[in-house]
Amino acid sequence: LSGRKILLFDEATANLDSHNERQIGDVLTNLRGNHTVLVVAHRLSTIMDADLIHVLEHGRLVASGQHHQLVEMSTIYRNLAKEQHLIYDSALA
Incomplete structure (x- = not known):
């Protein structure tokens, strides 16, 4: 992932429990500083902190x-x- 400028996650947390969803959310947050991160989600908790x-x-x-x-x-x-x-x-x- 480090060599990519734009990352797309389509329903990356759709079938996860809340613990694993938080872990993926933390990874997405950390990626935001160095990448453009596009997230497609129906679960709003995944995207609430998006810019x-x-x-x-x-x-x-x-x-x-x-x-x-x-x-x-x-x-x-x-x-x-x-x-x-x-x-x-x-x-x-």
Whole structure:
């Protein structure tokens, strides 16, 4: 991986338990300093700390931003975050 400038991970944590997901997340975080890292994920915990998140719906870009921005401005992202227990209604008040 060290010789690559752009790395693409497509659902890299989809079938992992939370412990292994965290380990992969740590690796991705460490790679960000020296590489462009693109991560495709339905599990938002994998991408919450990304510099920039793009939200797609039916193959179309519908929102972009960081996690906290998307929770506020994107209904699709906010609903996914609620479903995955990453935010709660009381946190939005």
